[in-house]
Amino acid sequence: MRWKVHGTREIYDSAWVRLRLDDVTLPSGLRIDHHVIEFPKASVGAVVTDTDDRILLLWRHRHITDASGWEIPAGWAEPDEDLAEAARREVLEETGYDAEHLTKLTVYHPLSGISTMTYTVFHATEVTKIGEPEVDEADRVAWFTPAEARALLAKGQVPDGPSLTALGMYLATTAG
Structure with a gap:
């Protein structure tokens, strides 16, 4: 077909x-x-966790949809940039945390009926706070337990599609 x-x-x-x-x-x-x-650049994101299995999320307002909500750190990879390194860079820019270890969680096409976008999600661990998020990237950054993250999803407080998918995938396959 x-x-x-x-x-x-x-x-x-x-x-x-x-x-x-x-x-x-x-x-x-x-x-x-x-x-x-x-989309000429690859899209990447990361579900960031600490040693207590808490999940790091950022609060953003998106002017296009006029919606605010919790998101994972995400963005575009530059041409020829390693996708894991791009995700690591986005984590640092958007949260102020550096991730030592990244493993691929999933690859998917979020808009397959109308777009060529490919989105690669990593699980970022062994994180260290080394600065503040870039001012244009996040209103605030916070840690959530897996149960709290599930509640955010259930309450519709993660309106961003790639974040919704990444968190759901992490919680379904990895989190305790």
Whole structure:
């Protein structure tokens, strides 16, 4: 049940995002124009835990959705940057903590029906506070037990999709 792509036309291109229009035929035979959002940089995030299995989250407001909530540290990898190092850099920039050890937790496509985005999530451990978060990155940073993190998810206090997925994956497969 594959879509047949007849051609692609670029609509918009920037360092942050590209938009293209694909001419496709669906399995039913219907031919349509389908918009595709391309992200030129890889996306990374990290579920950060300490020796007590607490989870480090940051509180942010997102102007696009006009929503605030708890998130994991996340961002883009630079071209040719190692994904684990990119996640480590994002943890430091957004929380003020340096993570000594990162292991891959999962890789997924958060918007697979319309976007090429690939999101890689790491589990960051052996953390040390070495500074403050960058002023534009977080309103506050706090530690939560796994039970508290589950409650945040249940109450809708993690509205960011990649954070929601990463936390859910961590809590389902790793946390006590």
